[in-house]
Each structure stands twice: as C-alpha cells, then as structure tokens.
Amino acid sequence: MPRAGEIATDDTHDTGMDLLRFAAVGSVDDGKSTLIGRLLYDTRQLFDDQVAAVEAASARRGIGEVDLSFITDGLRAEREQGITIDVAYRYAATPRRKFVIADCPGHVQYTRNMATGASTADLALLVVDVVNGLREQTRRHACIAALLGVDQFVVCANKMDLVDWDEGAYREVTNDVRELAARLGVSSWQVIPVCALRGDNVVERSQAARFYEGPTVLEALEDAPAGAWASGHGTRSGAGARLPVQWVLRRPGGGRSYAGMVNGGALRAGDEVTVLPEGWRTTITGIETYDGPLDEAPAGISVSVDLADDLDVSRGDLLAVASDAPAVVKDLVATVCWFSDRPLRGGDRLRVKHTTRTTPARVSAVRGRLDVNRLQIDLATELANNEIGTVDLTTAVPLAVDPYRRDRITGSFVLIDEGTNATVAAGMVGEPHLAGDRAASSQALTASGSPA
Amino acid sequence: MTDTQTDGPYRTPGVRAADGLTPHGERPRPRPRRVDHLALLESHAIFVLREVAAESEHPVLLFSGGKDSAVLLHLAVKAFRPAGLPFPVMHVDTGHNFPEVIKFRDERVSQLGERLIVASVQDSIDRGRVPDPGQNASRNRLQTTTLLDAIAEHSFDACFGGARRDEDKARAKERVLSFRDTFGQWDPKRQRPELWHLYQGRVQPGEHVRAFPLSDWTELDIWQYIRREGIGLPDIYFAHRRLVVERDGMLLAVCDWVAPAPGEAVREETVRFRTVGDATCTGAVVSTARTVTQIIDEIAVSRVSERGATRADDRFSETAMEDRKREGYF
Numbered sequence: 073m074p075r076a077g078e079i080a081t082d083d084t085h086d087t088g089m090d091l092l093r094f095a096a097v098g099s100v101d102d103g104k105s106t107l108i109g110r111l112l113y114d115t116r117q118l119f120d121d122q123v124a125a126v127e128a129a130s131a132r133r134g135i136g137e138v139d140l141s142f143i144t145d146g147l148r149a150e151r152e153q154g155i156t157i158d159v160a161y162r163y164a165a166t167p168r169r170k171f172v173i174a175d176c177p178g179h180v181q182y183t184r185n186m187a188t189g190a191s192t193a194d195l196a197l198l199v200v201d202v203v204n205g206l207r208e209q210t211r212r213h214a215c216i217a218a219l220l221g222v223d224q225f226v227v228c229a230n231k232m233d234l235v236d237w238d239e240g241a242y243r244e245v246t247n248d249v250r251e252l253a254a255r256l257g258v259s260s261w262q263v264i265p266v267c268a269l270r271g272d273n274v275v276e277r278s279q280a281a282r283f284y285e286g287p288t289v290l291e292a293l294e295d296a297p298a299g300a301w302a303s304g305h306g307t308r309s310g311a312g313a314r315l316p317v318q319w320v321l322r323r324p325g326g327g328r329s330y331a332g333m334v335n336g337g338a339l340r341a342g343d344e345v346t347v348l349p350e351g352w353r354t355t356i357t358g359i360e361t362y363d364g365p366l367d368e369a370p371a372g373i374s375v376s377v378d379l380a381d382d383l384d385v386s387r388g389d390l391l392a393v394a395s396d397a398p399a400v401v402k403d404l405v406a407t408v409c410w411f412s413d414r415p416l417r418g419g420d421r422l423r424v425k426h427t428t429r430t431t432p433a434r435v436s437a438v439r440g441r442l443d444v445n446r447l448q449i450d451l452a453t454e455l456a457n458n459e460i461g462t463v464d465l466t467t468a469v470p471l472a473v474d475p476y477r478r479d480r481i482t483g484s485f486v487l488i489d490e491g492t493n494a495t496v497a498a499g500m501v502g503e504p505h506l507a508g509d510r511a512a513s514s515q516a517l518t519a520s521g522s523p524a
Numbered sequence: 525m526t527d528t529q530t531d532g533p534y535r536t537p538g539v540r541a542a543d544g545l546t547p548h549g550e551r552p553r554p555r556p557r558r559v560d561h562l563a564l565l566e567s568h569a570i571f572v573l574r575e576v577a578a579e580s581e582h583p584v585l586l587f588s589g590g591k592d593s594a595v596l597l598h599l600a601v602k603a604f605r606p607a608g609l610p611f612p613v614m615h616v617d618t619g620h621n622f623p624e625v626i627k628f629r630d631e632r633v634s635q636l637g638e639r640l641i642v643a644s645v646q647d648s649i650d651r652g653r654v655p656d657p658g659q660n661a662s663r664n665r666l667q668t669t670t671l672l673d674a675i676a677e678h679s680f681d682a683c684f685g686g687a688r689r690d691e692d693k694a695r696a697k698e699r700v701l702s703f704r705d706t707f708g709q710w711d712p713k714r715q716r717p718e719l720w721h722l723y724q725g726r727v728q729p730g731e732h733v734r735a736f737p738l739s740d741w742t743e744l745d746i747w748q749y750i751r752r753e754g755i756g757l758p759d760i761y762f763a764h765r766r767l768v769v770e771r772d773g774m775l776l777a778v779c780d781w782v783a784p785a786p787g788e789a790v791r792e793e794t795v796r797f798r799t800v801g802d803a804t805c806t807g808a809v810v811s812t813a814r815t816v817t818q819i820i821d822e823i824a825v826s827r828v829s830e831r832g833a834t835r836a837d838d839r840f841s842e843t844a845m846e847d848r849k850r851e852g853y854f
C-alpha cells in the first residue's frame with residue numbers, strides 16, 4: 073500500500089479528496105487498538121521513527137513481537153495496564169481517501185471517552201472478540217454509537233485465530249449483529265472475520281477464511297459513504313439553515329454583524345430569518361467572511377451575517393430560516409448518557425450547554441433506563457454512571473431545539489456539574505421533544521426514530 | 525529566491541503583507557468557495573477560537589513564531605476582523621532563539637497592531653524561579669514555569685496553542701479544550717468528555733484551559749493551508765546554508781548556545797527547520813526545499829516524523845511529551 077506520501081499533494085486534488093471519520097468501539101480487550109495499529113502499519117502510515125519507538129517500547133516490556141496497540145496506546149498508564157484509557161486520534165490517507173480515526177477505550181469506566189470519540193464519527197468500527205461474542209459492553213457501545221447517529225457499522229469478528237477460523241463462530245457473531253442492528257435501526261452493517269494480531273483481512277486478504285468473500289476492513293472503510301461529520305460538521309440534510317450566534321463583531325465604523333457556524337442547510341443573503349428565542353423576524357442582508365462576502369454559506373462554514381434590522385441579538389441567540397425554524401421550549405424530553413459517579417435523579421440542578429448558550433436546568437424527572445442487553449427501557453428514577461436513559465429537563469431560559477434526529481447541533485447538549493464544572497452528560501433532544509408526551513420516552517432512545 | 529507570489533518566505537515582496545488590516549468587504553470578491561478539507565479545518569478552528577474567546581474572561585494566544593502559531597494567529601485574525609483580537613498574544617521566550625524567528629514575531633505582531641506579551645525564561649532564571657541549567661543547556665522544560673507564572677500573573681483562564689494531535693502520541697489523546705488544574709497540570713486519566721462541537725471550558729479561579737484549534741490538522745494540512753493563504757513564515761523554514769554540528773544524530777545550528785564540543789566537526793550544509801523551538805534542542809534537516817510547494821513535496825515522502833527528525837526534547841524517555849504536559853507544558 074502506498075503511504076500518505078505517495079498520494080498526490082497537488083492542492084486541488086489532495087484537499088478535495090474525501091474524508092471518513094470513524095471510531096473503533098467495542099468491549100475491553102477485544103482488539104480495537106491492535107486493529108487500528110495493524111491498519112496504520114500495513115498501510116504504511118507510520119514514520120520510521122514511530123515504528124522504531126513502538127518496537128523499542130515492546131522490547132522494553134519483554135513483548136517478543138511488536139505490540140501494535142502501542143501505536144495508539146501512547147500514555148504511560150495505558151502501556152503499563154495494557155488498556156486504552158482515552159481516545160487516540162490518528163490521521164491516515166490512502167490513494168482512495170483520508171481518514172480521521174478515533175481509537176476508543178472499551179472499559180466501562182471510560183464510556184464517557186468512548187462517547188467523546190463516537191460523537192463526531194460517521195462510521196463505527198465495532199470490534200468483537202469472536203471467542204466471547206457480543207458482550208454487554210459491546211452492546212452498550214453499539215447503542216451509544218447508534219444514539220449519537222452513527223448509521224454505518226463495520227463489525228470485525230476478531231481473534232479468528234483463536235477459533236481456528238471456525239465459520240460457525242463467525243456466523244454466530246453475524247446473527248447477533250443482525251439482530252442488534254435491526255433493533256438499533258442501523259441499516260448499513262457488515263461483519264468481517266479478522267485477526268488483528270496477524271493482519272488477516274485487515275489490509276491483506278486472508279487465505280484462512282475460506283468461507284468469506286466480502287471486503288477487507290480497509291476496503292470496507294474506503295467504500296463507506298463519507299457522512300455528515302466529514303463534510304459539514306455533523307449537518308445532515310433535512311433541517312433548514314441555522315446559525316447559533318457565537319460572537320458579535322463590531323465594525324470600527326459602527327454596525328454589528330453576528331458570527332457563528334452555519335448548520336442544517338445553506339444560508340443565503342436575502343433569507344428571511346427568525347431570531348430565537350425572541351421570535352423577531354428580519355432579513356439577512358449580507359454574509360461576510362474575512363476573504364470577502366458570500367451569496368451563500370454552506371453548512372459547516374464559519375461566517376458572520378448582517379441583519380436588516382437593528383435588533384438586540386447576542387451570543388446564545390439562534391438565527392433560523394423563518395420557513396423552517398426550530399421549536400422554542402423550556403421543557404424537553406431527552407436521552408442522556410450519564411457520566412458521573414453521583415447518580416442523576418429527578419430534582420437535580422445542573423447547567424446545560426446547548427449550541428452557544430449555557431443556562432441552569434433542572435431534571436424534573438428521570439423516566440427510564442435503557443437495559444443494553446434487552447434493548448428495552450425500564451422505568452427508573454435515577455441513572456448511575458455510564459447508564460443511558462430518558463429524562464425530562466426544564467431550562468431556566470427557553471432553548472431553540474430540533475430533535476437530534478433532524479439536527480445534531482440544535483438537537484444536542486451537554487450537562488455540566490455546577491460545583492465542579494465537569495461535563496457529566498451527553499444529551500440528545502427526543503422526538504417529539506415536548507415534555508408530557510408519554511410516547512416520547514421510548515421513542516427518544518433510537519436516533520433513527522424507530523422505538524427501541 | 526522564490527518562484528511564485530504566495531509561495532515563499534515572508535520577505536518575498538509578493539506575500540500579502542498587510543493582511544488583517546484590510547477591513548473585510550473591501551477585498552475583491554473571492555472565487556466561489558469549495559467546501560473542501562482545508563475549508564472545514566479552517567472553519568472549525570475559527571469556531572473554536574470564537575467559542576473560547578466568548579466563554580473565557582482572560583484568554584491569550586500563545587505565539588512562538590513557528591509555523592503552527594503563524595497559522596493559528598492567521599486564523600484568529602480571520603475569526604475576529606474587522607475588529608482587533610479579543611486577546612493578547614504571548615511568547616514564552618527561552619532566550620535561545622533563532623534571530624529570524626524573533627524578527628518575524630515582532631514584525632507580524634506589529635503589522636497586525638496587536639499586543640505582544642513576552643514571558644521570559646531568562647527572567648524566571650534571574651528571579652530564582654528556576655535553577656540556571658547553564659548557558660548551553662536546553663531551556664525547553666523551563667518554559668513550563670515561565671508559562672505558568674505568566675498565566676497566574678495575568679489571570680489567564682484560556683490559552684490558545686498551536687499543538688496538533690499528529691505531533692505526538694500523548695497529544696493524540698488530548699481534547700480540543702484541555703483542562704488544567706490550579707497547578708497547571710494535565711491529568712490524562714481525568715479529561716472532560718468532549719461531545720460533538722460543544723466545547724465546555726468553565727473553570728474555577730486559578731484553573732485554566734488550553735485550547736487547541738489545530739488539533740485535527742496534520743503537518744501536511746498546515747503546509748497546504750500556508751500555501752493557500754500565503755501565510756508568511758520565518759526564513760529558517762526554507763532551505764539555506766548554515767554551519768551545523770551533528771549531535772545525537774541531529775544537526776544543530778552553531779550559534780551562541782551551541783558550540784562544537786571536542787571531537788565535533790562544524791560543517792556547512794543546506795538545511796531547513798521543520799519545527800522551531802529552543803535552538804539547543806531543535807534540529808535542522810538537510811533539504812533543498814526553498815518554496816512552500818517544494819516543502820510539501822518533501823514532507824509528503826518523508827520517512828521521519830516532524831518531531832522525530834528535529835526534537836531532542838522528545839528523546840529523553842518513552843513518554844517525554846506526556847511527562848512535560850502533566851507538568852503544565854504547552
């Protein structure tokens with residue numbers, strides 16, 4: 073395989089090349105880091121000094137061969153304990169495309185870090201140790217990825233060497249994945265029998281799996297559609313254009329323009345917009361960038377806009393095309409992944425950061441908890457660390473929200489502990505998002521919209 | 525010396541010298557924008573700059589005069605013009621500088637009309653904050669004390685840095701917004717979750733965040749962006765003749781702090797620098813690349829990483845960068 077260096081570096085070609093952001097997920101020790109290491113090694117993405125450093129680190133620990141997991145497990149504690157603690161981001165390129173890779177930790181204690189890595193991924197590389205099959209943590213990761221809106225899974229039935237490349241073991245994983253994917257509403261998935269340790273079916277096709285004729289891991293990654301994080305900072309088609317106001321730019325000669333990143337759809341000069349939560353109507357008279365004005369700003373681009381009317385717009389407000397504006401609510405139902413040792417309970421006070429606004433919020437009730445094995449929501453009154461559930465939230469000021477399924481930017485939020493300032497939850501606005509709808513608690517649990 | 529207008533060292537007359545001073549809107553209408561990889565990286569970096577500037581009380585942008593900080597400063601200008609930057613620019617000065625870099629630093633900051641703070645390692649030594657390691661020893665690690673003292677003195681609660689995740693295996697683990705406790709320490713086992721693009725940098729007094737808008741950029745992305753934007757750089761990034769000594773497999777520039785030791789031969793080579801740091805531990809690479817395009821072609825086929833080729837400070841131990849970062853290093 074050519075390495076990054078052998079691709080064309082001509083500006084027009086190279087920078088126009090498409091990109092896939094993917095996250096390696098799955099249970100602890102199932103071989104995610106080894107697989108990513110193998111992928112990087114066999115596609116020759118590594119520099120000579122990096123390979124030498126990994127060889128030396130392996131030798132120092134008495135590991136006979138190179139431990140490929142050391143390519144991403146770069147922290148002292150990770151190498152000592154042989155597990156991944158936090159996400160490693162790696163960048164790779166083949167002649168077909170560029171990749172941004174997030175190698176996530178599998179240990180349940182670091183689920184928050186897995187969610188971090190998966191939240192900007194367009195594809196999940198789900199690694200399953202074929203000896204143990206799908207474990208609770210495998211299912212938790214699959215659930216979180218699906219909730220976050222990852223709709224393509226490339227599943228690796230790993231460690232096939234340990235079962236002598238037994239087709240039955242591979243089929244068992246495939247059957248379990250089929251059922252899981254159906255329940256999660258993940259439409260695109262495939263299972264590849266691999267041995268990350270030796271590299272079978274990772275980059276090089278294996279002779280060992282005679283029963284398998286599908287793509288290698290690299291081929292699957294090269295063939296996958298690029299997705300929304302690669303092309304527009306998470307924007308999927310559907311919602312109208314939105315611009316959460318980040319910053320008010322004052323012109324030296326007077327006048328203000330409102331800076332932020334466009335999402336949802338393209339914003340055009342002349343568009344009629346609503347300023348939320350206030351509800352004022354006005355018109356975009358100009359879209360500015362440092363490089364000059366634009367007639368149209370596509371999703372994912374940072375701009376500043378001028379408005380026809382002199383309104384008191386400030387950071388935290390949202391400009392939305394008037395024909396398709398989000399709802400303004402103070403009460404909402406959401407799915408949350410909880411990341412704190414202290415359980416989340418009804419009555420808890422937290423801060424919510426939603427788009428560019430941070431405001432106090434109260435959890436009016438915890439409604440349900442997802443049982444990741446049965447993929448069912450049970451009634452619950454609290455969520456423990458690393459649990460996923462549905463909650464009713466009341467915010468101090470109204471927020472302009474879309475269902476997460478429609479718009480990842482206006483549909484997502486984090487919860488912040490008021491005492492420690494730690495980020496303690498990832499939240500996704502349900503559909504329908506208005507509190508009080510009993511159906512909402514079950515519907516909120518799949519990003520695809522099909523009730524779990 | 526260079527072949528095209530925007531493709532060469534900053535002294536080339538054709539480089540846009542006054543960029544940043546022109547209020548936007550007065551420029552010629554740009555070509556229709558393709559939303560390509562570099563445009564998305566740029567847009568995201570601008571988003572991070574605005575987000576952190578809005579949410580912190582006293583932000584600062586760390587500027588070494590190197591290529592990554594030149595790109596970062598350029599992006600900051602793009603994020604906030606036509607107004608001035610809502611933060612000062614700070615250089616943590618080891619005193620072991622390449623004169624070309626200091627010249628570039630001063631010219632660039634004054635050209636933009638922004639405020640420069642220089643936090644000096646020599647001052648830290650003179651005031652007894654750190655032991656004097658001796659005239660010719662690396663001051664790389666000492667920068668941490670100088671940096672943390674300056675952060676405390678100015679009550680900075682957010683520091684923008686130009687670090688990239690592709691530089692090092694510990695950096696590969698770091699968040700875009702990276703929390704530092706009251707001792708300035710990074711705890712890689714307790715990083716805040718960072719979901720989507722919801723950057724959350726709330727801190728208590730005495731704590732701060734480091735913000736890395738270039739996290740997802742690679743060395744190649746940086747150079748391609750420098751070419752596209754015509755960003756000026758210090759001359760030492762481009763091939764030139766220089767007296768060097770070979771030490772620990774690295775070519776060090778002979779200067780006030782690097783004198784040949786007994787047995788070391790001084791020779792003249794055509795070299796350039798891939799990174800810029802303390803002159804005593806920043807190696808040059810043999811190169812004939814005199815333009816940005818030639819540099820892009822060169823690094824595209826390089827077999828050695830940016831820091832592997834040039835940084836003695838990463839060779840102390842397996843986890844040298846992690847160890848320095850834990851102490852509060854950039």
Ligand SMILES: Nc1nc2c(ncn2[C@@H]2O[C@H](COP(=O)(O)OP(=O)(O)OP(=O)(O)O)[C@@H](O)[C@H]2O)c(=O)[nH]1
Nearest residue numbers: 100101102103104105106155156178231267268269
């Ligand atoms: N026999 C065999 N062992 C493997 C294979 N892939 C990985 N391993 C071993 O499985 C162990 C765990 O591998 P890692 O790559 O660290 O697993 P991980 O999924 O990244 O673990 P966490 O990140 O901590 O969740 C190591 O001892 C690997 O050498 C394989 O294909 N065959």
Ligand SMILES: [Mg+2]
Nearest residue numbers: 104105155156
């Ligand atoms: Mg791992």
